[in-house]
């Protein structure tokens with residue numbers, strides 16, 4: 001399938017490069033509100049630079065990859081659908097459920113697919129953890145925690161404003177990886193209780209080129225609470241951009257027969273730790289699985305696995321075979337409602353009960369990955 005990218009910012013390079021990993025799509029054009037960005041990417045990746053209107057009416061393109069900022073996600077998804085194209089969007093799907101449901105209605109009317117990142121849960125660690133849980137290695141999961149804490153994004157991103165506006169913050173921007181992973185592992189969420197805080201009303205950018213500029217914070221920078229899942233598991237969470245340093249692990253799951261620590265769901269691999277009852281931790285390395293083999297050097301020089309694009313490739317395969325995609329609209333809408341519910345519960349000081357109930361995305365086995373990989 002020929003595809004076009006709208007939004008040629010920070011993450012776009014990863015998507016341009018992923019067409020070398022997966023075999024069922026080719027990026028032929030790109031667009032950005034900022035024409036210079038589109039021209040620069042077009043030159044670097046040997047594609048056509050077009051305006052947003054031109055790319056939407058480009059007849060050879062069957063799917064748009066939406067890499068704009070969160071506040072533009074719905075607009076670009078809707079425009080893609082109205083132009084008769086499928087759309088795979090970066091997370092979050094939209095700013096709120098109202099927008100998400102509009103997307104769902106249009107996607108149904110047009111019988112076109114909408115898919116959404118993150119796809120990291122399809123990586124080696126996420127899929128192996130899922131397999132271990134389904135093989136009952138820790139028994140029924142009844143409790144757990146997830147922790148994501150850092151001191152924000154203003155020290156690395158060149159334009160970090162959007163991180164501190166509604167539609168971002170630690171839950172919508174990073175929590176989305178944890179929530180999607182947990183739904184992959186233990187199924188949909190039933191209810192939420194949370195509280196929120198904002199440590200400082202302004203952030204000072206320390207990255208270049210806008211070092212020293214101030215950003216006003218318009219969404220909570222800390223959210224803490226409890227998620228109750230349909231399988232009755234209770235998961236405590238702490239999402240914050242107000243913490244300099246900590247020693248919590250990312251995702252811990254406690255089952256009737258043992259415990260499991262799942263690595264950072266922002267990445268495709270990493271070691272799983274598993275213990276039977278109170279025995280010692282066993283280290284389970286996932287680096288030899290297809291979507292765990294290190295293929296990229298990270299900023300700190302370490303080799304990591306980065307297979308962003310698997311969700312898009314799986315969705316194109318789903319379109320070709322008329323099946324449900326794993327990074328489906330159904331899953332993205334449920335995750336969006338959980339994120340909105342976390343904010344709502346903290347604002348209203350009430351338990352939020354979810355209306356949506358996604359199905360667990362289907363397990364992705366190595367034979368299916370083989371078919372999609374070059």
Ligand SMILES: NC(=O)c1ccc[n+]([C@@H]2O[C@H](COP(=O)([O-])OP(=O)(O)OC[C@H]3O[C@@H](n4cnc5c(N)ncnc54)[C@H](O)[C@@H]3O)[C@@H](O)[C@H]2O)c1
Pocket residue numbers: 006007008009010011012031032033034037052067068069070072075076090091092159173
């Ligand atoms: N940067 C990362 O490491 C990263 C990782 C994973 C996911 N994401 C997600 O990807 C998305 C983009 O992030 P980014 O870091 O690349 O942001 P960015 O600000 O670097 O790039 C966004 C680009 O979209 C363009 N744009 C904005 N509105 C537009 C519109 N209406 N029409 C056309 N172009 C428009 C902007 O001009 C900009 O070039 C976000 O949703 C983010 O959450 C980013």
